[in-house]
Amino acid sequence: MLSFEEKKAIIDSFDELVEKPISMNRLNYHYPGSQYEKKIVVEKLHPNGNGFVYVGDLLAYKADDRGLVNIRDFSEQELRDAIEDSITYLTEVDDVVEEVTIEESFRNRSGDQLLLSFDGAFWNVSHGFNLEESFGTREDAEEYLAAEGFKKEK
Incomplete structure (x- = not known):
């Protein structure tokens, strides 16, 4: 230290x-x-x-x-x-010269898929091309996904 x-x-x-x-x-x-x-x-x-x-x-x-x-x-x-x-x-x-796009896939037990992506300002949850929800933090988005029964795909 x-x-x-x-x-x-x-x-x-x-x-x-x-x-x-x-x-x-x-x-x-x-x-x-x-x-x-x-x-x-x-x-x-x-x-x-x-x-x-x-x-x-x-x-x-x-x-x-x-x-x-x-x-x-x-x-x-x-x-x-x-x-x-x-x-x-x-x-x-x-x-800021470099922009990083983050996208992660989440699935529920029924096989439905949602995409979590970061657009530089918000964490967006999408189904296909449709925006479901938008959050200020990754934690809030992941809490929403978990509450809806979705888990991160590996």
Whole structure:
């Protein structure tokens, strides 16, 4: 585990972030260039080494419902990657060069098939070309599918 000082040095290497002290000797790091209301990239970096990076709903991370991932046990490279991903996420959508399409198939016991896809903003559940439902998070979409008796195909 990286120490507080090591994490702080890594975070400080990102010139686009601004350090803001908060209570209990913790630090937040703001990204003034954010194109969204959300400006904090690193939250509550604590002298014990704990802290969070905002990654929104990026698929590469298991974030909490606020879009935060805990960095307590991150390596230097994991921390750098998370911060870079966060800054990219908070930058204008037009700046994103690569778009990834995610589609997964779900079936129920009757053999009916639904497709879960991500369009860059929403998780959509479709039957053929017909949109059934649209959700803000993958978790909500998967809960809906499970409640309707659908399981992910392998």
